[in-house]
Amino acid sequence: MDELSAEARILAAIRAIPRGQVAGYGEVARRAGLPGRARLVARILSGNADTALPWHRVLRSDGRIALPENSRGWHEQVQRLRAEGVRVERGRVRVAKPAADLDAALWGPRR
DNA sequence: TACTTGACATAAG
DNA sequence: ACTTATGCCAAGT
Numbered sequence: 001m002d003e004l005s006a007e008a009r010i011l012a013a014i015r016a017i018p019r020g021q022v023a024g025y026g027e028v029a030r031r032a033g034l035p036g037r038a039r040l041v042a043r044i045l046s047g048n049a050d051t052a053l054p055w056h057r058v059l060r061s062d063g064r065i066a067l068p069e070n071s072r073g074w075h076e077q078v079q080r081l082r083a084e085g086v087r088v089e090r091g092r093v094r095v096a097k098p099a100a101d102l103d104a105a106l107w108g109p110r111r
Numbered sequence: 112t113a114c115t116t117g118a119c120a121t122a123a124g
Numbered sequence: 125a126c127t128t129a130t131g132c133c134a135a136g137t
Contacts, residue, residue, distance in 0.1 A: 025119055038119040039133055046118055058118080066118035073118080 009033060010041050017057040020084045022093055024061040042066065056080035063095040 013032040017023050023031075026038035034040065045055050056077045060066050067073040069091055078088050086093055 026121095029119095036120095037133065039117070040119095042118045043134065044118095055118090060118085061120055068118085077118095 006032075006034060006037075006040070007044055010037075010044055011053065014041075014045075014053060014055065014058060017054055019054075020086060022057045022059050022063075022081070022086060024059060025066070026061055028058055059093060063093045065091045 009032040010028060013028045014023075016031070017028075024038075025041045026036075028041050029035060029037040032041075041058070045058060048055055058066075065074055065077050065088075067077060074091065078091070081088050081093070
């Protein structure tokens with residue numbers, strides 16, 4: 001019954017990722033109110049045909065592109081990401097290091 | 112029902 | 125930073 005709504009919420013969560021930004025599968029699931037369903041997000045994307053959907057902004061939690069390296073989809077994802085200014089190196093996007101930033105803020109120079 | 116598969120995540124070594 | 129082992133969940137056989 002709510003199979004459709006689950007998919008709808010996931011699609012909405014993906015559409016909500018701002019241009020030039022990325023999000024992990026698990027992250028998308030959480031934002032859709034479906035914690036623990038990262039694989040459901042992957043399932044939906046694997047079957048998606050909507051080119052307007054910003055599917056390219058969804059990556060693995062480690063910042064790597066989920067599709068098989070050098071596959072057609074892989075190349076397209078890299079291109080789409082770079083087209084919006086996202087730096088992609090060796091099939092992966094720079095992952096944020098909040099701990100380091102926090103650490104610097106709390107324990108940095110003169111503190 | 113039992114087993115396999117997949118655009119995953121996380122902890123350990 | 126990279127690889128392996130486990131856990132996970134929904135669908136397909």
